[in-house]
Amino acid sequence: MTEPNHIRPIGISGLAAYVPPYRVWLEDWCNWTDNQWPKIREVVGRSFRVRGPNHSVYTMAANAVIRLIDQYDVDPGRVKFLGLGTESSTDNSAGAIIVKGMVDKALVARGKAPISRSCEVPEFKHACLGGVYGMKGAIRHLALDGAGSQAIVVCADIAEYARGSSGEPTQGAGAVAMLLEENPKLAVVDLIGSGSASDYRVMDFRKPMARFCGQDRSETHQVQDFPVFNGKYSTTCYIDETLHALNDMYEKRSLNAIDHLRSLRTLFLHRPYRRMPETGWAVSYLFALGKGKSEDRAELASYCYQAGFDVQALMAEMTSKPEVSALANPEQLSYEAYPMAMAVLRIFRASRHFRKEILDKLRLGSDTMLDLGNLYTAALPAWMAAGFEQALDEDSLAAGEEVLTLGYGSGDAAEVIPFFMAESWREAAAKIRFADAMEMTLDLDRQQYEALHDGRRVHNLDYVASNEFVIERVGQSDDRHFADLGIEYYRYIA
Secondary structure, eight states: OOOOOGOOOEEEEEEEEEEEEEEEEHHHHHHHHTTHHHHHHHHSEEEEEEEEEEEHHHHHHHHHHHHHHTTTTTGGGGGEEEEEOOOOOOOOOOOOOHHHHHHHHHHHHHHOOOOTTTOOOOOOOOOTTTHHHHHHHHHHHHTTTTTTEEEEEEEEEEEEOTSSSSTTTGGGGEEEEEEEEOOOOOOOOOSTOEEEEEESSSSSOOOOOOTTOOOOOOSSSSOOOOEOOHHHHHHHHHHHHHHHHHHHHHHHHHHHHHHHHHHHOOOOOOOOTTTHHHHHHHHHHHHHHHTSSSHHHHHHHHHHHHHTOOHHHHHHHHHHHHGGGGGOOTTTTTOOOOOOHHHHHHHHTHHHHIIIIIGGGOOTHHHHTTBBBBBBBGHHHHHHHHHHHHHHHOOOTTTTTTTEEEEEETTTEEEEEEEEEEHHHHHHHHTOOOHHHHHOOOOOOHHHHHHHTOOOOOOEEEEEEEEEEEEEEEOOOOOOSOOTOOOEEEEEEE
């Protein structure tokens, strides 16, 4: 008799990334736009990447997948699940199958077998959480009808905001592919002990199709995908969903919140920009103090005293159930669901505990992420890839150690998922090569950046594609006998 599915560990055996070479330094951007570099550096980061004229979500995803197959010597015939997590896809019918088609063609051209014909090819779209949902779907597949096979989930996105908007410095582009299987070589994913939260938030961050109407693609292949967003409200949504997902995990695992948070050494959270995960985790720590023992509440009271609040008033706010969706209207004077907690947070940031309990636990990979920008669904796996690579250099993780992750989908959903490092994590981490993916760069001047951003032709881009997929052309035929209007055709450049 074979052992039951539910006791076989399933998780991640490998990670691989593709990042476009086009880079914008945020200090330069501040000079172009009269923004304050010290503030941008502290809140956002150092630089971000921009897609090229022949890049799309699909080409970047395929590039990450082919690298994953190469770096981990994957047998394509064993891959029975290829999921695409994205919020920037431009085809409302096909998704991961486009990526599979590109990868298959490149593999066959190399004299290798394609990915299995019996491979499932779903796309997962839920803001920045699509990749996490894709990973959960892959694990469930491997635990049931896909037992014994392998799965690949690739997260690919292009984060674009209108020039002059508050979101412009938080742009980015790239893709990260994950290899999942039984008895994983990098980390076991504990779905049973994970926590979930969701709640409809109306207008935090949306992408209604009406934005696409009337776009002119005559000069380039790009469709501009600027979201409708509300920055301060977004922070409230992020914090609230993080708290609810953590509470779900505490209950499932019968955890003492503050003791567990203190026991962790490494965390990876969805990272749209530098400050957001720091804020989300710091508020979670303050809420956990309120649930702790007398000495924990005394620590919380010390921050309250400096902020000018009574600790009991703060704890009453913490146990309240604010209707965050009710804040989604233009007449609100404040978008804060927990105003006292946010005021106490400012005091906590200046305390000695903030570095130990917040910054140190977010340290692995964080410096690399300052030069990546926001990758939406790929932001979390990118940070994990960078973090595991740094941990390998420092030998700073142990087999069996818990690493807690938070996936987040703008405004209305979050997933807290524990990872446990595998015995062979060092060998698997050595193949990630995230630093190599970041190495190729071409720094843009103002005219080049603005042209790429606006979907215009760009001159003097000194970059020759190699070992990657590109858009060769976009179909324009809408004839009765043959139609390919808007369909992208791809080419692999060896």
